[in-house]
Amino acid sequence: MIPIIRRYYTDPWLQELETKVAVTRQEGKKYFAVLEETLFYPTGGGQPHDLGTINGVPVIDVFEEDGKVVHVLPQPLQGDRAFCVLDWERRLDHMQQHSGQHLLSAVFEDKYGFRTESFHLGEEYCTIDISAPALSVREQNAVEERANQVIFANLPLLTYTIGPEEKGSLPLRKIPDLKGDLRIVEIKGFDYSPCSGTHVSSTGQIGLLKVIKWEKYKGMTRVYFLCGRRALRDYARKHEICTGLVSLLAVPEAELQERTALELERKAELEKQVETLKAELTGWRAQAIVDGGESPFFLEEDAASVEEAQQLARAILEQTDGVVVIKAGQRIVLAHNQGQEPHLGRLIKEQAQPLGGRGGGSPTGAQVYFPDDSGLAEFLNLLKTLLKSF
Numbered sequence: 001m002i003p004i005i006r007r008y009y010t011d012p013w014l015q016e017l018e019t020k021v022a023v024t025r026q027e028g029k030k031y032f033a034v035l036e037e038t039l040f041y042p043t044g045g046g047q048p049h050d051l052g053t054i055n056g057v058p059v060i061d062v063f064e065e066d067g068k069v070v071h072v073l074p075q076p077l078q079g080d081r082a083f084c085v086l087d088w089e090r091r092l093d094h095m096q097q098h099s100g101q102h103l104l105s106a107v108f109e110d111k112y113g114f115r116t117e118s119f120h121l122g123e124e125y126c127t128i129d130i131s132a133p134a135l136s137v138r139e140q141n142a143v144e145e146r147a148n149q150v151i152f153a154n155l156p157l158l159t160y161t162i163g164p165e166e167k168g169s170l171p172l173r174k175i176p177d178l179k180g181d182l183r184i185v186e187i188k189g190f191d192y193s194p195c196s197g198t199h200v201s202s203t204g205q206i207g208l209l210k211v212i213k214w215e216k217y218k219g220m221t222r223v224y225f226l227c228g229r230r231a232l233r234d235y236a237r238k239h240e241i242c243t244g245l246v247s248l249l250a251v252p253e254a255e256l257q258e259r260t261a262l263e264l265e266r267k268a269e270l271e272k273q274v275e276t277l278k279a280e281l282t283g284w285r286a287q288a289i290v291d292g293g294e295s296p297f298f299l300e301e302d303a304a305s306v307e308e309a310q311q312l313a314r315a316i317l318e319q320t321d322g323v324v325v326i327k328a329g330q331r332i333v334l335a336h337n338q339g340q341e342p343h344l345g346r347l348i349k350e351q352a353q354p355l356g357g358r359g360g361g362s363p364t365g366a367q368v369y370f371p372d373d374s375g376l377a378e379f380l381n382l383l384k385t386l387l388k389s390f
């Protein structure tokens with residue numbers, strides 16, 4: 001068996017490497033290559049695989065198989081030399097998130113005894129599920145504060161392998177069910193975790209850790225957090241939003257929340273006033289319509305919503321007996337206070353539906369929608385004849 005030199009472990013800051021191709025194979029449109037040494041971390045331990053290129057060919061996946069690191073490529077490699085270039089931005093991001101996760105989990109356990117049950121390193125954010133039913137603002141802030149203290153203290157991260165007999169000699173945060181040697185990632189003197197991932201060399205390289213939010217999840221608490229460049233980008237985005245709001249509302253940043261609450265309160269108050277005025281106006285309009293004409297009332301209110309048309313029809317029928325027909329855009333709203341006849345719902349069904357109208361209603365109130373103008377015009381003409389005597 002070829003010994004594979006995993007340079008992502010021995011030198012996690014190495015970004016380029018020239019090595020030899022050891023084995024290749026093809027499966028359909030995918031080409032698999034094993035190299036004598038590799039920079040590319042294979043998916044595992046909650047951490048996604050690395051990306052990059054080998055001889056200019058993009059690496060689309062990396063996985064581990066029978067102790068070998070297999071690189072998946074969309075086309076074959078030429079020759080037996082392999083010039084590897086790592087997608088460094090992605091790798092550094094993964095190292096910052098993963099080391100940040102160890103730190104955050106250690107702080108949760110150290111301060112409150114909450115164990116980390118699982119870790120997810122996603123494209124957008126990272127999460128850990130911790131053995132806590134909920135999290136208070138005070139706890140969240142205290143954990144964040146402590147984690148960043150450890151970042152600023154710039155403690156070294158050490159990685160080493162221990163034999164099974166040494167498991168008891170270290171205060172391991174988690175003891176896996178694995179037989180054989182264990183790879184340990186230690187935040188010097190602070191946390192000892194078995195882990196197969198790639199990590200930064202000192203906590204300062206995590207840069208920054210921010211807890212974004214938490215939610216209840218299967219009896220645990222799922223904590224969302226960002227580290228390093230992700231946290232910086234999030235800060236930049238939020239700063240941009242804040243700056244925009246400061247200029248929109250013309251208040252200092254510290255007063256944004258208070259002013260927004262005030263504006264929302266004002267908006268609700270104004271909406272209430274508009275409703276009252278609209279109802280009053282509808283009453284006045286109904287009065288003018290009743291005074292200026294007689295049933296059946298045919299009205300055109302193309303800017304009105306169905307609700308507004310219905311309100312107007314109700315207001316008219318509060319003041320007089322008769323039938324009201326309101327055209328509101330492509331809709332027609334009908335109402336009367338003449339008892340059971342004419343049955344407006346039936347009228348829609350029997351007369352409007354054959355003309356392409358969609359709608360229905362009760363004996364005294366109905367509405368219909370016409371997707372095209374000709375059906376609508378024809379139905380309106382029909383109504384003028386049918387409702388003449390009401």
Ligand SMILES: [Zn+2]
Pocket residue numbers: 045098102193194195196197
């Ligand atoms: Zn880990």
